[in-house]
Amino acid sequence: MTGVFAAATAAIVVCMGLTLARSIAGPTVFDRILAVNSFGTKTVLLIALVGYLAGRPDFLDLALVYALMNFIGTIAAMKFTRFGDLAGMEDDDSGEVF
């Protein structure tokens, strides 16, 4: 079973490398937002897997909290790109998308 966890960890780390490359190269803003979001997801998965690999399955709780953090960060980034302001109101639809 450890072999499976190790293989999965290796695969996740490779995926992290790929999303990293996209976030650095990414021509548009949305490439980068998506890259950061999926990088966060990869972090969640990595922490969960490492928890099982190191014999500490309680890391799973941590992974859940990371998922929540990641969501908040992505929402903030999306709001910034949509409104150009974090306190953008819902009737403010003249937001500049760059």
Added chain:
Amino acid sequence: MLDLVHLVLFTFLAVVAVAIIRLKDLFAAVMLMGIFSLLSASLFTVMDAVDVAFTEAAVGAGISTILMLATLALTDSEEHPEHNKFQAMPLIAVVLTGVTLVFATFDMPRYGDPDAPIHQYVAPYYIEHTEEEIGVPNMVTAILASYRGYDTWGETTVIFTACVGVMLLLGGHAIVDRFRRRKPPGREGEP
């Protein structure tokens, strides 16, 4: 296996750091800083410093990203460097500082060393007496909320006061004005 994960994560950290410095698009730099703190948080977790990782994820990936984006909303999101030519002096200063810091780590106890001072001072007392004195199963909770209860209380008060102060200074009037200025639906005089 875990050593390999450490190594790869550290490599990613270095790559992200260099990319943050090189990028001129500040929005991309903020996004990469989010990745940077996610990476360091996972490194801390993999190295068993779970509480530090928690703080890093909350402050680094969560609040910092939002604060940086809020700053970008007030300024330009493109960097305009004053001078592009290579300067040797800052590089030398940074390299020297780095070498000094690395040199200083040689004096520190090895990672995971049970004889390190941090494991010899009060930690054995907490491990032996938490169960009978506090009765909380989680030792970290017992230390934070009971042994160092006043300390934690003070910290919370300081953070709360700082938050209230900053909100009053920056946001208070702006938020109220925003709601007052809010146009009713079906506006006509739109430019």
